[in-house]
Each structure stands twice: as structure tokens, then as C-alpha cells.
Amino acid sequence: MLRSTAVFSLMTFISRIAGYLRDWLQASLFGAGPAVSAFVVAYRIPNYLRRIFAEGSFSSAFVPVLSELKQKGDQKALQEFLDHIAGALLAAVVVVSALGMLMAPWIARLFLLFADKDAQTVPLAADMLRITFPYLTFISMTALAGAALNSFKHFGLPALTPVLHNLAMIAAMLFLADYLKVPEQAMAWGVLAAGILQMAVLWPAMGRLGIRPRFRFNFRHEGVQRVRKLMLPTIFSSSVAQVNVLVGTMFASLLVPAAQSWLYYSDRLTELPLGLFGVAIGTVILPQLSRHHADADAAGYSKALDWGLRIVMLIGTPAALGLALLSEPLTAALFRHGRFTAEDTRMVGYALTAMSVGIPTFMLSKVLLPAFYARQDTRTPMRAAIWTVVANVLLTIALVTPLWLAGYKSAHVGIAAATAIAGMLNAALLWRYLRRQGLYHAEPGWGRWLLRILVGLVVMAAVVLAVRQHVGDWTVLPALWRWIWLMAAVAAGAAAYGATVLALGLRPRHLRH
Numbered sequence: 001m002l003r004s005t006a007v008f009s010l011m012t013f014i015s016r017i018a019g020y021l022r023d024w025l026q027a028s029l030f031g032a033g034p035a036v037s038a039f040v041v042a043y044r045i046p047n048y049l050r051r052i053f054a055e056g057s058f059s060s061a062f063v064p065v066l067s068e069l070k071q072k073g074d075q076k077a078l079q080e081f082l083d084h085i086a087g088a089l090l091a092a093v094v095v096v097s098a099l100g101m102l103m104a105p106w107i108a109r110l111f112l113l114f115a116d117k118d119a120q121t122v123p124l125a126a127d128m129l130r131i132t133f134p135y136l137t138f139i140s141m142t143a144l145a146g147a148a149l150n151s152f153k154h155f156g157l158p159a160l161t162p163v164l165h166n167l168a169m170i171a172a173m174l175f176l177a178d179y180l181k182v183p184e185q186a187m188a189w190g191v192l193a194a195g196i197l198q199m200a201v202l203w204p205a206m207g208r209l210g211i212r213p214r215f216r217f218n219f220r221h222e223g224v225q226r227v228r229k230l231m232l233p234t235i236f237s238s239s240v241a242q243v244n245v246l247v248g249t250m251f252a253s254l255l256v257p258a259a260q261s262w263l264y265y266s267d268r269l270t271e272l273p274l275g276l277f278g279v280a281i282g283t284v285i286l287p288q289l290s291r292h293h294a295d296a297d298a299a300g301y302s303k304a305l306d307w308g309l310r311i312v313m314l315i316g317t318p319a320a321l322g323l324a325l326l327s328e329p330l331t332a333a334l335f336r337h338g339r340f341t342a343e344d345t346r347m348v349g350y351a352l353t354a355m356s357v358g359i360p361t362f363m364l365s366k367v368l369l370p371a372f373y374a375r376q377d378t379r380t381p382m383r384a385a386i387w388t389v390v391a392n393v394l395l396t397i398a399l400v401t402p403l404w405l406a407g408y409k410s411a412h413v414g415i416a417a418a419t420a421i422a423g424m425l426n427a428a429l430l431w432r433y434l435r436r437q438g439l440y441h442a443e444p445g446w447g448r449w450l451l452r453i454l455v456g457l458v459v460m461a462a463v464v465l466a467v468r469q470h471v472g473d474w475t476v477l478p479a480l481w482r483w484i485w486l487m488a489a490v491a492a493g494a495a496a497y498g499a500t501v502l503a504l505g506l507r508p509r510h511l512r513h
Contacts, residue, residue: 002511004155005311008280011159016272018166023268024334025173026187031339032261034121035184040264041111041121042128042188046100046136053093053140059147060286060373061230065223066151067290079211081223086144086213088224093140100133112253121257124182131188138195145202148211151287157205159280161198168194230378247389248415251396254404259412262344265335266351266416269327270359273319278363281308282370289374301374306443308367311511312360313453318497320359321457325464326489327352329474333482342475347409351416358420361427368430371439380437384429392422448505456500463496464489 030036051057062085069078100107108125146158172190177183206212218224252259285308292301323330328349336345372381399414434440467489474482 002311004153004284005277005280008155008159008283009276011156012162012275012280014160015162015166016275018163018170019268020334022166022169022173023265024337025170027265027335027340027344028338029173029177030184030187031341032258032265032344033339034257035124035182036264037257037260038108038121038124039128039184039187040260041108041125042132043191045107045111045129046132046191049096049100049136050139050143053089053096053136053143057231058089058140058227059143060369061227061378062144062147063151063286064290064293064374064376065226065230066148067287068294069223070151071291071294079213081221082148082211082213083216084218084221084224085227086141087215087217088219088221088228089140089144090137090215091217091219093137097133097136100136101130104129104133111250113250121253124184127182128185128188131185132191135192135195138192138199142195142198142202144213145199145206148206149202149209150283152209152211153287154205154209155284158202159283161202164197164201165191165194168197230373230376232378247392247396248419251400251415252412254400255411256409258344258347262347262351262412263415265331265344265348266355269323269330269334269348269352270355270362273316273323273359274362274366277315277319278312278366281311281363282366285367286370286374289370293374302439302441303443305367305371305440309364310446310449312363312367313450314501314506314511316360316363317453317457318460318494320356321461322464322490322493323359324353324356325461325468325493326486327356329468329471329482329486329489332474332477333479333486336475336482337479343409345475347412350410350413354413354416355420357417358423361424364427365423365430368427368434371434372430375439380433381430384426384433387429388422388426391425392418395421449510452501452504452506455504456497459500460493460497464493467492 026036066078066081069081104126105123108122108129112122112125142161146161149155149158169187169190172186172193176189177186180186203212248263252263285304288304289301292298292304328345331345331348331352335348336342369381372378395418396415399418400411403411403414467485471477471485471489474485477485
């Protein structure tokens with residue numbers, strides 16, 4: 001599992017580099033204005049639906065059923081299942097995409113509920129939604145292929161295909177924006193092109209394994225019915241973070257026009273450790289847990305889960321602390337170019353600091369959810385998700401309202417903080433349900449493990465803060481020096497943390513499952 005996670009993380013890292021180039025270009029060309037906020041809405045809604053019909057809800061229900069058929073060794077039944085599930089998924093996403101395009105003006109108004117009715121943000125968002133909604137169809141087919149490949153222990157190509165997404169958007173911004181009346185619409189066309197390109201690359205890979213689906217449309221097929229029953233409760237649970245982001249998107253329309261963009265950039269930066277480690281571990285551990293459950297191996301199931309939790313704590317906590325301590329320097333180095341102002345840098349930095357607090361628990365949820373999905377239990381995570389979304393709405397109202405009434409431009413920080421706190425609640429509820437069901441028994445050595453991490457965090461914080469104090473105001477530095485000092489701070493902090501945990505007894509053998 002460590003090797004598979006490393007492969008997935010490496011491919012995701014390459015994708016994140018391309019993603020940074022995309023975000024840097026977007027910030028430089030378009031800044032954080034109303035048209036960018038319109039794109040954020042038009043991008044987030046199909047992205048949320050992608051979590052349902054693609055990576056999140058669908059994959060969580062699809063992989064355990066596929067793994068069970070694979071363990072039985074019945075190739076004919078497995079191929080028949082793939083044929084019917086592909087047909088059912090295609091029919092569903094085509095209908096949803098068509099409805100989304102028809103209802104784009106009303107959807108845009110819903111998610112920009114508090115925006116000025118005379119502003120252009122709502123019609124711009126509606127126009128971009130008509131472009132981005134078909135992306136859902138292509139990315140859902142891509143996700144089906146990726147989940148199937150992961151079940152056969154092929155993690156590299158599915159993890160690498162998001163690079164194509166970023167490259168397609170970069171190409172659209174560079175070569176299409178100048179020909180459009182609203183240049184920012186180039187990003188929406190880039191999203192659509194990305195979905196087509198990813199499917200074109202990943203779908204043939206199934207053929208090389210001899211499992212490429214033929215679309216068959218029998219919705220009463222036993223496998224389709226099983227996935228449907230498992231999938232419905234996971235719509236909330238597997239995408240609770242995305243639901244919370246959508247809630248934040250609605251409330252951000254109440255604030256200054258750039259608030260949507262500030263939250264978008266901060267969210268993109270928090271996705272770096274989540275994608276590199278949280279999603280990687282969760283993706284690798286789900287087929288493993290599914291196999292242990294299919295084999296009735298309770299001890300192996302518990303040990304695999306224990307491994308995932310330990311790796312998350314080892315990596316997730318320093319990632320969160322590093323982002324919090326270097327939020328403004330990181331934003332300045334990455335985005336402080338062109339039309340992205342010093343004020344934009346500060347506002348994104350504030351939101352990133354607030355959001356970083358929740359990163360370890362976001363990552364824990366990525367490991368805890370597969371513990372239920374592998375057993376084909378999707379109702380328990382749904383209960384946690386419902387409580388989490390309710391808490392997020394209440395926290396957003398409680399934190400944002402006083403800041404908004406007081407006229408603070410930084411009221412969007414309340415949305416980021418609410419999302420982080422809600423993420424903590426979600427992980428705590430999942431942990432409680434897991435322990436109550438007796439599914440997990442901690443392996444010996446957790447006390448020493450956490451002590452090493454805690455001491456490493458203290459040493460790391462001292463080193464990073466010393467570098468920050470030495471540099472002073474990062475926004476006034478030339479671009480090259482921002483990068484130099486950022487790399488120095490990251491390297492010094494990582495070296496301090498790594499050296500400390502090694503000195504306290506951590507060894508490579510502890511990372512293996």
C-alpha cells in the first residue's frame with residue numbers, strides 16, 4: 001500500500017504542478033474580478049456533481065461491488081456488470097447534464113442568491129454553466145475507467161490524467177481568451193475540453209486489461225441495483241467537503257464580489273496536501289479494505305485502517321501547520337502577478353490560514369469513509385454528513401454575519417473557518433461510529449507515534465516562524481526572491497520536522513503495511 005500510495009502521490013504531484021501553472025495564469029490574466037467569480041460558480045457546480053457521479057459517491061459504491069466480483073474470479077459476471085453499470089451511468093449523466101444546461105439561469109441565481117440583481121455575475125455564470133455542464137458526462141466516464149483500473153491495482157495513469165485537465169485549461173486561456181467577448185469564458189471551454197481529453201486517454205486503458213465496457217441499458221441488472229442502493233446514501237457523505245464549499249459559495253455572494261475568487265484560490269491551495277496524500281491514501285486503501293472484507297479477514301481490515309490513520313497523522317498535521325504559517329508568503333509567491341493585487345494576496349492568505357486548520361481532519365475523513373464503504377455500509381457515513389452540513393450552515397451564519405454587518409472585507413474568512421470546523425466534526429462522527437461498531441482496534445505504539453509528531457511540529461513551527469520574521473513583508477519582495485525565500489522556508493521546516501521524528505525513533509519500516 002505504501003508503494004501504491006507513493007505512485008499515486010507522485011502522479012498527483014505532477015498534476016498539482018500543472019494545476020499551479022493554471023491558477024497562476026488565471027490569477028495573472030484575470031485577477032479576482034466578478035467574471036472570475038462567475039466562473040468559480042460555473043466550475044464548482046459540475047464539480048460537485050462530479051463527486052456524485054464520478055470520483056466520490058459512484059466510486060465508493062462501485063469499487064466494493066467490483067472488488068467482490070473480482071475476488072470470486074467470475075470474469076463473465078464481472079464484464080457483464082461493467083457493461084450494465086457503464087450504460088446506466090451514461091444515461092444518468094447525460095440527463096443531468098441536459099437539465100443543467102436548460103436550467104442554468106435558475107441554478108446561477110440560486111448559488112448567487114445574495115448577489116446584486118443588476119450585476120453581470122449571474123448571467124455570466126449562467127452562460128458558463130451551459131459550457132461546463134457537458135463536462136460532467138465525460139468526466140464520469142473517465143472516473144468509471146479510473147475506478148476499474150484502481151481495482152486492478154493500476155493507480156498511475158488514473159492519477160496522472162488530471163494533468164490533462166490543467167493543460168487543457170492553460171491552452172484555452174492562452175489561445176482562446178483573446179477571441180472571446182468575455183475572456184474569462186475561455187476557462188469554461190477549457191473545462192469541457194479537459195473532460196473530453198481525459199476520457200479519450202483513460203478509456204482505452206481498460207481495453208488493454210480486457211475489461212472495456214460495452215454500454216448496455218438494463219437498469220434492473222443486479223449489479224446496477226446494488227450500486228444504486230449503495231450510492232444514494234453516499235451522495236452527502238462522500239462529498240461533504242464539496243457540499244460545504246457550495247454552502248460557502250452561496251454565502252459568499254452576500255459579500256464583496258471578489259470573495260468568491262478569494263475562497264476559490266484558498267481552496268485550491270488546501271487541495272494540494274489533500275490530493276497528494278489524503279485522496280491518495282483513501283483511493284489505495286478502499287480496494288484493500290474491500291478485499292479484506294470479502295475474505296472475512298477482520299484483523300487484516302483493522303491493520304490496513306490503522307496504517308492509513310498513522311500515515312495521515314504523520315503527513316497531514318505538518319502539511320496543515322506549514323500552510324497556516326506560510327499562507328501569505330505562499331499566496332504571494334504563487335499568485336502575486338499581473339492583475340492579482342496585494343490586497344488579493346492578503347485576503348486569500350487569511351482564508352487559507354482558517355481553512356488549513358481542518359486539513360488533518362479532511363484527510364482523516366478520506367481514510368475513515370472507505371472503512372464503511374468497503375463493508376458496503378453507506379448509511380452510517382450519511383448520518384455523519386447530514387450533521388456536518390447542518391453544522392456548517394449554522395457556523396457560517398454565526399461567523400460571517402457579524403463580520404458582514406461590521407463591514408469587514410475579510411468576512412469570507414468566516415466561511416473558510418466554518419468549513420474547517422465542520423470538517424473536524426465530520427471526522428469525529430465517523431471515528432465515533434467506527435469505534436462503536438467495533439471495526440477498528442488500534443495497533444500498539446500510538447502514544448509514541450503521536451509524541452514524535454507533536455515534538456516535530458513544535459520544532460518545525462519555530463524554524464518556519466524564524467524565517468518569516470527574518471523576511472518580513474513578502475508582498476513587497478521581487479517575484480524571484482519571493483520564490484527563493486518560500487523554498488527556503490519550506491525546506492527548512494520540512495527538514496526540521498523530518499530530522500526530529502527520525503531522531504525520536506521513526507524508521508522506514510514503520511511506514512510499511
